[in-house]
Amino acid sequence: MALTANDVDRFEASRPxxxxxxxxxxxxxxxxxxxxQETFLRWQAAEVDRIEVPEAWLTKALTNLCLNQLTSARARRETYVGQWLPEPLLxxxxxxxxxxxxxxxxxxxYAVLTLMERLTPSERAVYVLRAAFDYPHREIAEILDITEAASQQIFHRAGKHVAGGKARAEVPAAAARRIVEEFLAAATSGETGSLVRLLTEDTVAIGDGGGKVPAGVxxxxxxxxxxxxxxxLFRPGKAKRTLVGGAPGVYAGVANGGPAVLAVLDGRVIGVMCLxxxxxxxxxxxxxxxPDKLERATARWAATDHGEPLFNAF
Known part of the structure; x- marks a missing residue:
């Protein structure tokens, strides 16, 4: 059955x-x-007139598609070159x-998205639907075809995994910029002592190049x-300029709600460092x-006023 304009509008209202x-x-x-998009194709093929609660139907269809994707993604990431990190959003x-x-x-x-890689697909689904979208456990149970008690137990278990042992601080945009500027000032000071003082004793650094750009294995x-x-990384060097094709501008930004260092070359975001x-x-x-995980960041960058770089790297 072909969708009516109203059916399409109902889907588009749910798309964000x-x-x-x-x-x-x-x-x-x-x-x-x-x-x-695959959810839309399923909506298109469904008997829409018989769907009593479109939002619930669409959420269930999407979640099940994502659960299947997560299962196959785990196998793909076992052969991923180097460390896997999520795609950052500006x-x-x-x-x-x-x-x-x-x-x-x-x-x-970005920290929680990374930690969620520890979760099973069902744990991730319950956590996201409950914590981020405030779905009641009764509705989550219907979406995932589990009991309400199981949803509550899974959420509790997922929350413990995501906590990660550290209390992350909420950082307003203005404070995020100051943190990045202080971090970059220490990183380019010519000595590591001032940078060490900004880090926790057990801090960790992870890079994702996907086998396409050099990054730590x-x-x-x-x-x-x-x-x-x-x-x-920030020490000047001709070899680095040759590798990336120039001297990228370095900006203070915000990615996934947290402070981030952005490297931009010829209007293209080539690196996002999330702190x-x-x-x-x-x-x-x-x-x-x-680069495969920076295309949307580049599009967002092009659509915003970002001012002048703090400095040019390398």
């Missing part, structure tokens, strides 16, 4: 919410868009979804090791340099 759910579940904007991207509550902002933070751990790594801030200092430095 569906994309935000899919992004949190999959950690990839491109895969989220594909999942939402401030203002509508795919970030609702941000009215602490739980909603936390659920889309294993995480760097400890303040001293991470400080040396970061100092080396995880806790009361004790910067607990993690996660760098996304895989």
């Amino acid at each position: 919410r569906l994309e935000a759910i899919a992004y949190r579940l999959l950690g990839s904007a491109g895969e989220a868009e594909d999942a939402v 401030a203002g991207d509508p795919m970030l979804g609702p941000a009215e509550t602490v739980e909603q902002r936390e659920s889309v933070s 294993k995480p760097f751990q400890g303040a001293a090791a991470v400080a040396r790594l970061v100092w080396g 995880e801030v806790t009361a004790g200092g910067i607990a993690a430095v996660r760098s996304q340099v895989n």
Whole structure:
């Protein structure tokens, strides 16, 4: 049965919410868009007139598609070159979804998206639907075909995994810029001591190049090791300019609600370094340099006023 204009409008009204759910579940904007499009095809093929609650139907269809995708993604990531990190989204991207509550902002933070890789697909689905979109456990149970008690248990278990042992600090945009500027000043000071003082003792640095851009195969751990790594990344060098094709501009930005260092070359975002801030200092430095995971960030960058760079790297 062909969809009426009203049927299409009903789906399009749900698209932003569906994309935000899919992004949190999959950690990839491109895969989220594909999942939402596949959901539309299923909506198109359904007997829409018989669907009593379209929002619930669409959410269930999307979630099940994402669960299947997560299962296959786990197998793909076993052969992924180097470390896997989520795709970062810059401030203002509508795919970030609702941000009215602490739980909603936390659920889309780069730190939590990374930690959610520890969860099973069902744990991830329950956590996202409950923490980020405030679905009652009764509705989550219907979406996932489990009992309400099972949904509550899964959510409790997922929450413990996502907590990660550290209390992350909420950082307003103005404070995020100051943190990035202080971080970059220390990183380019010519010595590592000032950078070490900004980091927690057990800080970690992870880079994702996807086999397309050089990045560490294993995480760097400890303040001293991470400080040396970061100092080396920003140390000027002709070889680096040759590798990336120029001297990228370095900007202070916000990605997934947290402070981020952005490297931009010829209007293209070539790197996003997300800083995880806790009361004790910067607990993690996660760098996304895989060009496949920076296309949406580049599009968002082009659509915003970002001013002049803090400096040109290398």
